Amino acid sequence: MMIKARKLFKEISDLPTIPAIVSKVISLLDNHDADPDDIADMILSDQVLAARVIRVVNSPLYRSSSEISSVKRALLYLGFKSVREMILTSYFIEGFKQKEQPFDIKTFWMHSFSVGAISRRIATMVGYEDVEKAYLVGIIHDIGKVFLGHYCREEYGRMLAGINNTSYTTYEAEYEFFGTTHSEVGLCLAQRWNFPASYCDVISYHHASEMATEDPLLTAIVSLADFFCLSHVTAGSLAQASIPGMSEENAWKVLKQLSKKPIAPGLESFLSDMFDTYEDVSREVDLLFNSLIT
Template sequence: MTRHEYLDKILAKVTDVPTLPASVLHVMQMIEDPLCSAADLARVIQNDPGMATKVLKLANSPFYGFRQKITSIPQAVTLLGFATLKNALLSAAVFDMFRISGTGFDMPALWKHSVATATAAKLFAKRVRYPNSEKAFTAGLLHDVGKVMIARYLPSSLLTIVQTVHDKNVSIYDAEQHTIGLAHPSFGAWVISRWGLPTQLVEAVEYHHHPTRAKYAFDLAGIVYLANILTHRANIGNGGDLMIREVDPKVLEYFSMNESTLYDLRDALHAKRLEIEAFASIAASV
């Protein structure tokens, strides 16, 4: 039985797969349409009061660093740009999936970790001149959504996983493999593939612990891999364990980086800590 067949077997009884809101999917599709104008996009967002409120709250967060207050949707669309706007909406939508309690897992801390990893991925993307830094942000934001899947659909397994991390001082990835036979990257790739997101994002999520296994998106998977390690080192949020992660030298070599580069980028990420925490808090409240 292949890994994907095993995953399908585990999740065969799942009938309520979490989906992105139809309104968010519609806006994301518009953003990808080269014929879509800023006016078209603003008009659709304005017609959805809930979405409009989210966009304005997030656009005015310290995370984006605009000096003037953004008071209208057309202004937000113009200043943020299409790709950044898409990630703002995606951030708010994905956070709704983190609203799970009673799991023994710190979901707000996981959300902060995800936002920090997204931020780190964008920093890495710019450093290595990856052509789409916003896509790197998206991949970083989604990289741990598989942990939410486990919390939602395998809560008893999650309790065992959390206990194993605590008792044996292992990574949450290893505890998941030991308990379930699969780890969170597989669960995350499974769900976002059902959202119809691009193959590159699916691979980046699936292989963010082992980027050399990616067939089509090694660059993106490698960026998220390094961003995840950097976020753990910067201690922003909590991905489920406190393990110190070593970097695969092959990945560093591919990107022409060394440990000194990682220290510089960790400092840059640390400098954004307050903005990251503010963004996570605002996304949680919209």
């Protein structure tokens, strides 16, 4: 499957890129001793990014009591990690916005944001040390679908139409149609963008969590968040999943083994507990989505 994915990749000359400013801002934000002035200057050097930071900090999502009009104040108010999240997610959306898709891109991003938000929730429940990371990688776990949808548009559209109202998942159908799936294609993209190894692992194995080696707990978190969102929330034209498969069963085992806090005894009760918090998550996703997309 990986060979097929690489072959697909090789044939494409206009691969999406991440602007250099984004990599710079992210590495600066990772350094906790970094001076907020340096980071503000860096953000200000990209007007689109600066405007976006101001817009998001003033959106209902962050409920600031008074209007925040400077990048430096926005950074202090939101905190480094939230700004890192925001920059990454908005550039992903931006980078793929112009690319025509055979599916509804809004549904795709709503699924991605939901998986990010649920991953963060699960990460908190199990005491995973970096909940922001769980959120970020949750958002980008399906990035390979955007690639396949754009660069193999007609075929991907035919494939989706063919599995509509069937029990086939997009993962299974992709394998039959393309001999590879969004997981391998997503991995090629993540490697091209020099993502950290744990991100690559989640993108590559969120449908085969038993294969994860870098950070099995992180992959398990995203795998279950994805399953939850597909089966309870955004099931529809993009993918279907209702019965836990081997990947989810394994993810659940890993979660139980590695959780630092007590969790529900069975997967079903765990997922139904998640459902209770879904309304909050869904409100949060709506707000973030609207403040980034408009």
